[in-house]
Amino acid sequence: MARKKSDKIDALTLANILRTDAHAHRRLPGDSDLARAIAVLARxxxxxxxRRTRATQELRALLREYYPGFLDAFGDGVHTNLATVEARAILSVAPTLEQGARLTKSRILAVLRRAGRQRRLDDAAARIQDALRRRQLRQPPLVEQAMGRQARALVATLDAECKNAQELNEAASESFRQPPGHAVITSFPGLADVTGARVLAEIGDDRDRFADARGLKAFAGSAPVTRASGRSIAVTHRHVKYNRLAAVGVVWAFVAAGRGRCSPRVLPCPARTW
Structure with a gap:
């Protein structure tokens, strides 16, 4: 008969492991309180x-079902960034195809100005109006109205997450500028306040945590995997990784390669998400 689970026995087993084999285990990192606070904000x-990315994807999938012209109004044929302030503002005042078709150019201009747009207003308003008034497949009126209500709810969620992301990034950046490691981390090409705060949050400020670069690579999940069988040897990338460190690593590499569309110093709400 299998022995029942016992917390006391589990605790005793762990205590014995630490008592006899403590040298074989890595100690917990001794990060400072400031580094731990930065980790809370950055994470x-x-x-x-x-969450913002998830809400954007849900909204895009919904608009494909009943409002494809809106995606054309804020897309370049390949990418559609619905997280921009302008897209959210227009969708809030015209969540259905019928309402979008009735928007005048002056109303669109007013919405864009309230959203903060200052350049090429006339061109943007004309492009948006043309896309919203273009003939397209429609849902039945009642279904379209229901989907419009759902879109407004998703826009409200998207607004909240955009605001949260911006405020938390600013708070993390402000705290990140305080420790002495700020100058070291931001000296790497592609790392700035936001991305640097995320890197510090995941690796900590305990200089003795990793014995060498190989330990850090293994922790990040970027160390390659070597599989050997007989005379064949294959070296592949690792699928299992630390998602938080990998996410900032993608942004770091993208900006460092000189192909970033956004400034490396800030990642505002409309920036590409990873």
């Missing part, structure tokens, strides 16, 4: 960005 900002 919360990353969570807000992931």
């Amino acid at each position: 919360a900002a990353q969570d807000a960005i992931w």
Whole structure:
């Protein structure tokens, strides 16, 4: 008969492991309180960005079902960034195809100005009006109205997550400028306040945590995997990784390669999400 689970026995087993084999285990990192506070803010900002991305994807999938012209109004044929302030503002005042077709150019201009746009207003308003008035497949009126209400709810969620991501990124950046490691981390090409705060949040400020670069690579999940069988040897990338460190690593590499569309110093709400 299998022995029942016992917390006391589990605790005793762990205590014996530490008593006899403590040298074989890595000690917990001794991060400072400031580094731990930065970790809280940076991870919360990353969570807000992931929620923002999820809300954007849900909204895009919904608009494909009943409002494809709106996606054309704020897309370049390949990418559609619905997290921009302008897109959210227009969708809030015209969540259905019927309402979008009735928007005048002056109303669109007013909405864009309230959203903060200052350049090429006339061109943007004309492009948006043309896309919203273009003939397209429609849902039945009642279904379209229901989907419009759902879109407004998703826009409200998207607004909240955009605000959360921006405020938490600013708070993490402000705290990140205080420790002495700020100058070291931001000296790497592609790392700035936001991305640097995320890197510090995940690796900590305990200089003795990793014995060498190989230990840090293994922790990040970027160390390659070597599989050997007989005379064949294959070296592949690792699928299992630390998602938080990998997420900032993608942004770091993207900006460092000189192909970033956004400034490396800030990642505002409309920026590309990872």
